[in-house]
Amino acid sequence: MNDILDHRLRHSWTPEAGAGAHLPPKALRWLTARIGSLGEQAPISPDSAVVVPDSRLGEPARAALEAVVGADEVLTGRGDRLGRSGGLSYLDLLRHRHHGELDVPDAVVLPADPEQVRQVLDVCVTHDVGVVPFGGGTSVVGGVNALRGGKSSVIALDLARLDRLVSVDPVSRLAVLQAGVRGPEAERLLAEHGLTLGHVPQSFERATIGGYAATRSAGQASSGYGRFDDMVAGVRLATPAGEWTLGVAPASAAGPDLRQLVLGSEGALGVITEVTLRVRPVPEAERFEGFVLDGWERGAAAMRALAQAGDLADVTRLSDVDESEVSLSLNAGWKTAALRRYLTVRGIAEPCLLVLGWHGSSERRISARRKETVRILGEHGAIAVKPLGETWRKGRFHGPRQRDALLDLGVCVETLETAAHWSGVHRLRDAVRTALTGALTAGGHEPVIMCHISHAYETGASLYFTVLAAREDGDPAGQWQRAKSAACAAISGAGTGHGPLGTISHHHAVGVDHADYLAEEIGELGVGVLAAAKQAVDPAGILNPGKLIRTARP
Numbered sequence: 001m002n003d004i005l006d007h008r009l010r011h012s013w014t015p016e017a018g019a020g021a022h023l024p025p026k027a028l029r030w031l032t033a034r035i036g037s038l039g040e041q042a043p044i045s046p047d048s049a050v051v052v053p054d055s056r057l058g059e060p061a062r063a064a065l066e067a068v069v070g071a072d073e074v075l076t077g078r079g080d081r082l083g084r085s086g087g088l089s090y091l092d093l094l095r096h097r098h099h100g101e102l103d104v105p106d107a108v109v110l111p112a113d114p115e116q117v118r119q120v121l122d123v124c125v126t127h128d129v130g131v132v133p134f135g136g137g138t139s140v141v142g143g144v145n146a147l148r149g150g151k152s153s154v155i156a157l158d159l160a161r162l163d164r165l166v167s168v169d170p171v172s173r174l175a176v177l178q179a180g181v182r183g184p185e186a187e188r189l190l191a192e193h194g195l196t197l198g199h200v201p202q203s204f205e206r207a208t209i210g211g212y213a214a215t216r217s218a219g220q221a222s223s224g225y226g227r228f229d230d231m232v233a234g235v236r237l238a239t240p241a242g243e244w245t246l247g248v249a250p251a252s253a254a255g256p257d258l259r260q261l262v263l264g265s266e267g268a269l270g271v272i273t274e275v276t277l278r279v280r281p282v283p284e285a286e287r288f289e290g291f292v293l294d295g296w297e298r299g300a301a302a303m304r305a306l307a308q309a310g311d312l313a314d315v316t317r318l319s320d321v322d323e324s325e326v327s328l329s330l331n332a333g334w335k336t337a338a339l340r341r342y343l344t345v346r347g348i349a350e351p352c353l354l355v356l357g358w359h360g361s362s363e364r365r366i367s368a369r370r371k372e373t374v375r376i377l378g379e380h381g382a383i384a385v386k387p388l389g390e391t392w393r394k395g396r397f398h399g400p401r402q403r404d405a406l407l408d409l410g411v412c413v414e415t416l417e418t419a420a421h422w423s424g425v426h427r428l429r430d431a432v433r434t435a436l437t438g439a440l441t442a443g444g445h446e447p448v449i450m451c452h453i454s455h456a457y458e459t460g461a462s463l464y465f466t467v468l469a470a471r472e473d474g475d476p477a478g479q480w481q482r483a484k485s486a487a488c489a490a491i492s493g494a495g496t497g498h499g500p501l502g503t504i505s506h507h508h509a510v511g512v513d514h515a516d517y518l519a520e521e522i523g524e525l526g527v528g529v530l531a532a533a534k535q536a537v538d539p540a541g542i543l544n545p546g547k548l549i550r551t552a553r554p
């Protein structure tokens, strides 16, 4: 299991990840031209060079945990604890390269089933031990950082052994999966019943069912299958106050929907042990196509028209000019000059790439859906460049694999995401770009800021930014923290005098990184409601200290 939890992504994001980690020479030339000379090369430090403090788990607590899960499932070795020290944000990756302090758990505990999870929580209450639920460890907001919150010690509660498909109800099209099942395994288990979840975030290869639910994840095919929270019909949650099971019918007027309190609770209100999910038949046919629109505004208008007409493809993803430039020149493998000439002849001055992907029970059904979508796109001047869709599909998991290579080259590389109603989408994008550019421009070079919409709704859309800048070697963590703070202030309105322009997170969650901005979005009253809920289920405050709701001492 350790190899998959290793944070050196290039070799271990998945066993197949090596191929996708490669950065072609033309990519490096392009990067250097855009962001200037890169920082000092900082190869990944060997594990042995990272300082790992001794475990502070007391002997009585350890013995009690072993009595619940077995001695082999309470791990206090250096490598095991290091492998669950934080998630996969840029700051986490820097910490593994000696920039900043790693929060290392005192032990890793691996329960076998929901009952053991509940008993582990009892032990932790008794012995004043903090608990960080750990799924795939792909959090990019500090969600799995092992903060103590004033507790004597803290464990990573690794849910990897909760790896079963519990039941399938084909009549209702529901399946119950345990929390530790990873994306590919969930699809494999469901495919045996002819079913699919259709949830494919970019972290699909590592992230888990419990993690998706705890963060309100959104996958690449969210336009067709919905966000993960749309798929959840029920949850089973272990809390220090007892077990909580929610979801008995497809809809209910029995008071507020408390499943929504669990979705996005980030391990602060309980440990999700099982999730009942809406599933669909495995599609018989799939088709990906590319289109190019002239400029961001026209592209976004086309996407809005599709969303409001109910004609989004299952995957619908619009890249802005900068992101399209990268896709067209670096990844597509096309003769760029020829493609550009073609687009110019067709009247496209500022290419914005739109990828559409359809799933369906037959090619005929896909063609029927596609027809109306293409008609609407035609009204917005879209030009079909069909193969670009398939090229995107093939490379869609390469990004995570290339991050270590970029870090080795001295690149500050990170993403952030938000969402707004359509009427505010452009203002939000401009504000985030201005904030990031201001914070990251150095030596006459501006950062590369790419943006895409990959989750669209009738009323609005998410904006996903990828940032590349030359790393400031004196203080690489501070460089990104300043940029991220500026972007968060712009989004949330904190300290700016204007209200929120968008949400502080569309699908990455709050974690540590966004906790300071939550009140701007949900109000102090909202934070109070969350704190009251926490008090009800976790009065001793053992669950995921410092995440979602700020506790006194991190």
Ligand SMILES: Cc1cc2nc3c(=O)[nH]c(=O)nc-3n(C[C@H](O)[C@H](O)[C@H](O)COP(=O)(O)OP(=O)(O)OC[C@H]3O[C@@H](n4cnc5c(N)ncnc54)[C@H](O)[C@@H]3O)c2cc1C
Pocket: 087, 088, 089, 132, 133, 134, 135, 136, 137, 138, 139, 140, 143, 144, 159, 179, 180, 200, 201, 202, 203, 206, 207, 208, 209, 210, 211, 212, 213, 214, 215, 216, 217, 218, 219, 220, 265, 266, 267, 268, 270, 271, 272, 273, 399, 400, 507, 508, 509, 511, 544, 547
């Ligand atoms: C390269 C990369 C690409 C990504 N792409 C996407 C994307 O396309 N879409 C998207 O939505 N996200 C994406 N993410 C973010 C991340 O993958 C999601 O937040 C994901 O849902 C986390 O799942 P996980 O199993 O890894 O959870 P973890 O990282 O282990 O945990 C995340 C949070 O949930 C809590 N948690 C985990 N399991 C449980 C449980 N069983 N019960 C209670 N709390 C729990 C943790 O304590 C933590 O607060 C990406 C991350 C990376 C590194």
